[in-house]
Amino acid sequence: MGESPPVVVETLGxxxxxxxxxxxxxxxxxxxxxxxxxxxxxxxxxxTTTIKLLLGLIRPTAGAASVFGLDSVQxxxxxxxxxxxxPQDPRFYEHMSARQTxxxxxxxxxxxxxxxxxxxxxxxxxxxxxxxxxxxxxRTFSGGERQRLGIAQAQVNYPDLLILDxxxxxxxxxxxxxxxxxxxxxxxxxxxxxSTHILDDVQRxxxxxxxxxxxxxxxxxxxxxxxxxxxxxxFVVHLRGDVEAARTQVQSMPWVTRVxxxxxxxxxxxxxxxxxxxxxxxxxxxxxxxxxxxVTEFRRKQYELEDIFMQVVEGGQDVRQ
Amino acid sequence: MSGNSAFELVTERGWRRGLGNLLSNEFSRWWRTNMWxxxxxxxxxxxxxxxxxxxxxxxxxxxxxxxxIYSIFGGLFxxxxxxxxxxxxLVGEKRSGTAAWVLSKPVSREAFILSRFIAxxxxxxxxxxxxxxxxxxxxxxxxxxxPIPPERFLAGLGVLYLLLLYYLTLTLMLxxxxxxxxxxxxxxxxxxxxxxxxxGLIPLLKYVLPWTIAIALPPEEGAIVPSILTGQPPWSWIxxxxxxxxxxxxxxxxxxxxxxxxx
Numbered sequence: 001m002g003e004s005p006p007v008v009v010e011t012l013g014x015x016x017x018x019x020x021x022x023x024x025x026x027x028x029x030x031x032x033x034x035x036x037x038x039x040x041x042x043x044x045x046x047x048t049t050t051i052k053l054l055l056g057l058i059r060p061t062a063g064a065a066s067v068f069g070l071d072s073v074q075x076x077x078x079x080x081x082x083x084x085x086x087p088q089d090p091r092f093y094e095h096m097s098a099r100q101t102x103x104x105x106x107x108x109x110x111x112x113x114x115x116x117x118x119x120x121x122x123x124x125x126x127x128x129x130x131x132x133x134x135x136x137x138x139r140t141f142s143g144g145e146r147q148r149l150g151i152a153q154a155q156v157n158y159p160d161l162l163i164l165d166x167x168x169x170x171x172x173x174x175x176x177x178x179x180x181x182x183x184x185x186x187x188x189x190x191x192x193x194x195s196t197h198i199l200d201d202v203q204r205x206x207x208x209x210x211x212x213x214x215x216x217x218x219x220x221x222x223x224x225x226x227x228x229x230x231x232x233x234x235f236v237v238h239l240r241g242d243v244e245a246a247r248t249q250v251q252s253m254p255w256v257t258r259v260x261x262x263x264x265x266x267x268x269x270x271x272x273x274x275x276x277x278x279x280x281x282x283x284x285x286x287x288x289x290x291x292x293x294x295v296t297e298f299r300r301k302q303y304e305l306e307d308i309f310m311q312v313v314e315g316g317q318d319v320r321q
Numbered sequence: 322m323s324g325n326s327a328f329e330l331v332t333e334r335g336w337r338r339g340l341g342n343l344l345s346n347e348f349s350r351w352w353r354t355n356m357w358x359x360x361x362x363x364x365x366x367x368x369x370x371x372x373x374x375x376x377x378x379x380x381x382x383x384x385x386x387x388x389x390i391y392s393i394f395g396g397l398f399x400x401x402x403x404x405x406x407x408x409x410x411l412v413g414e415k416r417s418g419t420a421a422w423v424l425s426k427p428v429s430r431e432a433f434i435l436s437r438f439i440a441x442x443x444x445x446x447x448x449x450x451x452x453x454x455x456x457x458x459x460x461x462x463x464x465x466x467x468p469i470p471p472e473r474f475l476a477g478l479g480v481l482y483l484l485l486l487y488y489l490t491l492t493l494m495l496x497x498x499x500x501x502x503x504x505x506x507x508x509x510x511x512x513x514x515x516x517x518x519x520x521g522l523i524p525l526l527k528y529v530l531p532w533t534i535a536i537a538l539p540p541e542e543g544a545i546v547p548s549i550l551t552g553q554p555p556w557s558w559i560x561x562x563x564x565x566x567x568x569x570x571x572x573x574x575x576x577x578x579x580x581x582x583x584x
Contacts, residue, residue, distance in 0.1 A: 055425055058583040077338050081331075081427035091418030093346075095354075107342040108426040110328040117328070158325040 005033040008161055008191045009054060013063030016049050023049045025215040026063060031193055031208070036183055038206035038223075039195040040305075042313055046215040047195035048088055051165050054193075055085060067161060081109065084159030088166045088195075090150030094139040098130050098149050101138065102156055109157035124152035127182065143170040151179060155186075162186060164194035168201055180205050203227075203305045211312050218312040227303045233277035234301040235284055237270040241293035249287060255279040267296060331427070339428030340436060347440030360448035364402075368394055368453035369460055376465040384467055385551050388477075389537065391457050392546040396481050396535025399449040400488045400513055406445075407489055408506040410437050411496030411579075421584035434576045438493060445485050454478040469550055477550040480561065484534045484546075487564045488513065490571035497575040497582070528559045529567075 009031035016024040024046040031037045041047050052058045054065050056076020065072040067079045092101050102121040110117055125131045128148035138146065147170050154162060167183075168176040176198070183192050184205050196202060202209055202223075209226055211219040219226060239246070243261075247270070251259055255276035262269045274280040277300070288295050333340065351357050371394045375387055411434075414420035424433065458474050461467045488509065495505040516530045527533050533556065537544040548555040555561075 052584070057421060057424060077427050077429055080425060085425045087418070087422060087425065089418065091422055093419055095350075104342065104346055105426065107331075107345075108339055108428060109331055110325070111331055112329045113327075120328075 005035070007031065008033050009037075009065070009067050009193060011050070011053075011063065011065040014050070014053060014060055014065050015062040016046070016053060016058065017061040022215050024053070027212075027215075027217055029210060029217070029220070031191060033191050034187055035208050036187055036192045036206045037194070038202035038209045039193065039212065040197065040199070040202060040209060040309060041195070041212035042197065044214075045212040047212055048165055049215075050212070051085075051163055051193075051195065054163065055080060055083065081157075082160040084154035084157060084162045086147075086150045086154040086162075086164040086167055088169070090146055090153075092138050092146070092149065092153075095137060097135045097137055098125065098141075098145075098152075099134040101149060102153055105153040106156045120156060124156050127155070128152040129178075144172060144175055147171055148175065151182070155182075158189070160190055162190050162192045162194075164192065166196055167194055168196060168198055176201065199305045199309055209305070211309060213313045219308060223305070226308050227305065233274055233280065235270075235272045235274065235280055236297070236299050236301050237272060237284075237288065237295060238264065238267050238297035239270070239288065239293045239295050240267055242291075243268045243293055246288060246291045246293045249291060250284070253279075253283070253287070271301065336429045336431035336435075338432060339426065340432035343423070343428065343432055343436035344439060347436050348443075351440060351444040357444065357448055360402075360444070361452040364399060364449045364453040365456045367398065369456040372457050372460045373464060376460060380465075384469075385543075385547060385553075387461070387465065387467065388469075388547040388550040389544065391461075392477075392481070392535045392544055392550075395450075395453060395457065396484050396546060397513075399445075399453075399481075399485055400535075401510065402449065403445055403485050403488045404492050404506060404509040404513060407441060407492035408496065408502055408509065410441065411493065411575075412500060412502045412505055415500060415582070415584075416502075424584055430580045430582075431576050434493070434497065434572070434579050438490065438572055438575075441489060441493075442486060445489060446482055449485060450478055450482045454481070473550060473552060477546050480534060480546050480549060483561065483564055483568075484531050486568050487531050487571075490568045490575070494571040494575040494578075497578040528557065529563045531560060531564045533557075533560055534564065 007030050009029060011027050011029045014024060014027040014029075015022065027046075027050060029050075039047050039050070049058070053060055054067055054072055056072050056079065059073055068082060070079050072079060093104075096104065099121060102124055103117065106117050106120060122131070125134050128151055130145065130148055130152065133141070133145065138149070141149070147167075151164070151167060154164065167179050171179060180201055183194070186192060206223055208221065209219070209223050210217060247259055247261070250256055250272060255274050256272060257275050258273040260271040260273075262271075272280070272284065274284075281300070285295065285298050288298075331338070368391065372387070372391055375382055375390060411420070414423075420433070424430065454474070458469070458471070461469055491512065492505060492509045495508055499505050516526070516532045517536075520527045520530060520532060533542070534545045537547070542556045543553065545555040545561060
């Protein structure tokens, strides 16, 4: 196995309390370089609070956060010099045009040369398809256009870490697709940490996911592991015949934790939960086909992110990997 | 990322980080819009009109009374304008979310406050002090034939500027302390108008508050600016020292509060 990529973002017991209400409860996160880290949670879960803590826009009540190994309170300016940030509801100076806004944003990072800055601004305008509106004042921009400008200004400095707070919110399906494409493309150069409530997007582009609920981290891990199920694995079996005898045999296996039974179109369906998926893959089907039943379907259950999300958010389960 | 190798990176550190860019942006609000000439026209027009009308209507008015009227129109009314102008500078940005956006860039909070202070101080100096001052000087010299020496007039303008800086920094500080525009403008205007009553209640306050810089209290004592313009010794230099001392204190409080602000 190769070495794990370095950690870009790390939080330890990060806590934020507003007027006695805990918005974030002892959050421990590790985001590795060049990952696309999806940060999920219902409204008010603490996603934006976490992002603002990482950027030093607010201070933690307890715990600590570091980005590139720099402390988010003491060295926040140095952190922001390497970060691109899209706020949840991007607000810019209304009297400026998109081009002026991008120039203004770029000048926080680059002194010159002016030609290179202008070229970068043009490139960003092209990327978000705002070239034809580049010189219009922002007060005439729609929500979607502002969002696209927000994405452009977040990338103008070639950030080592891109933090996007609900990047696809207020975008139409094509805009959403474009944002996801940009994020996928950027993975080669940068780390993307983004919050969203659009589960489909997360499943499409993220490699690591964290789910936050009521200020607490309730699930975290590589997306494949989360989708494979939090507690080992589940195998789905459709069968006919003497199912009770087969069930007794299966349940006696040391790697089986539970067998849930149901009926479907005259067939019995099982959901066999196992703690050792490799043993189950090797032996479960063998046991069944050698027994008094006919197996008509056998597969490992694949979860949708929505299943996991609903489990942990509504069921209060903790499925951290 | 390697893409930024074609650029010359910003190297400023500490409180200066982002100051240049912020200043350039704030200056452009004054000097690349119609703000500078509108303000210049308003204050130049008011001073020119007021001093000119006195010259025309009351040519025999003593110089001390003429400069007293100029002092009120050049000091008190622009002070109110400064409060109105500045009340939204921080509160507006905090409310609209632009402050949070700017501060998500590599910018120090000191630079954010200082850029507003420096840019508006310069704007006020040119449009509310220098331009109307030049207009008033020309009217005094060529219409009223009152030869106020230029250096004395400049000293008077300097004191008027100090007065406006006091209200500018006071409003900036209130903007850092409060999130409501009403609180900022209410408190600042309450001080502009209420200090004469405060001084009446606690006479020692006339050494600390700026009221007597432009307006005489009581009238027989004479205000500081008219005294300077007429070559008389002012009733006391202490208010000028007190005001000059309070200006950096107000800026310091604004910065200290803004450093702790959460966005």
